[in-house]
Amino acid sequence: MKRQIEAALNCVCALLGFIVVCLVIARVDSRDISGISAKVRNFRQQRKKIDILFVGSSRVFHGIAPKIFDRTLREHGYDWHSFNAGMDGMNPAEEQALVRQLLACHPPRLKYIFFEFQSDPAAGTPIHDNEVQERDVYWRDLPALVAGLRKFAIGFSSSLPSTFGSRFSLGRLRYFAPLLSADTRLWFRNFSHGGRGVDLLATLSSKKPSAMHDPAAADYGYLRGYKDGFFPMDTPLSGEILTKYREAFAEMEKNRQAKLAEPVMQDQLRRFAKAMTARRIRVAFILPPAVIGNPGDEINAPPGTLLLAYDNVARYPELYAEENRLDRQHLNGRGAELFSRQLALDFLRALDSDRR
Secondary structure, three states: OHHHHHHHHHHHHHHHHHHHHHHHHHHHOOOOOOOHHHHHHHHHHHHHHOOEEEEOOHHHHOOOOHHHHHHHHHHOOOOOOEEEOOOOOOOHHHHHHHHHHHHOOOOOOOOEEEEEOOOOOOOOOOOOHHHOOHHHHOOOOHHHHHHHHHHHHHHHHOOOOOOOOOOOOHHHHHHHHHHHHHHHHHHHHHHHOOOOHHHHHHHHOOOOOOOOOOHHHHOOHHHHHOOOOOOOOOOOOOHHHHHHHHHHHHHHHHOOOOOOOOHHHHHHHHHHHHHHHHOOOEEEEEEOOOOOOOOOHHHHOOOOOEEEEOOOOOOOHHHOOHHHEOOOOOEOHHHHHHHHHHHHHHHHHHHHHHHO
8 A cells, every 4th residue: 555655646746847848948949930920029019009809711811911001090090000920821719819819918009810711610720740830839728628528529429410410420529539539649749849848958958949949940941031920912813813813713603502501610709809899899700811721610600709701702703803813822922911801891871789
């Protein structure tokens, strides 16, 4: 019995020691995440004047120009400033984690968050270890782990119809169990700083930061010249990209079908909007104009929240005109200016409606 107690105490001490080491590493680990860290630094520098925050994927990053958006608001009497925190490949779970990181900077004027979403619960989750990048790990905090657990519980047990199978079915288990495993492993990897020991030792033992810690090497260098976070892309829509755009455009118009509601995403968006309301920040959910990926996703926007959806070609034809497109998912620079102004005008109409 005595040996068993000693063994248990040793295990507890080892666990506590492991936790302490992880927390110490977290204090000295100044890793820079490509692109993300530049956005955080720019936001922190401007935090006292930012009223509106845009978060989302490359459709936001390259599609919403704060200067155009702000200018439109000023024309209607709102002297507000916005910041584009969108980044290539960002999914809703990472967006929420990034918002938590930015709110930790205590922006005193932040009033609105424009939040892009999509309906695929697996978006951006690397299932296999050999697919994992540093970008997949850095944002896996405790709230992200809890969200992963809820994703599994709701996805597996929801009584709503699903493309993955019926309630408690093997099909749902095969889809959501690997996601839970990946979410858990990635959280532990972030908490334990797994795989970062060599880089940290190299950094601490040298006067010069390693490539992982060197902002010039690790970040999208050009972002330092784009302080509002927006970066336009102007490659001509031609060749194979143009052909694919025309095919996808025709397919979207021909076979547009209502999507099934996704209870996992509905739950995540509802809880996010509620958490922001508690901070006196209003969330505007947005669907940027694209012919693949997000058309029809508005079904998952929480009831009673502001939704600005641009997946309607008949209503916003200029946003789908070939001269304003980069490809199937993105606008070019001219298209981004048009979209930014239209987004601001629709937002202003929503504000006017609220006042009435």
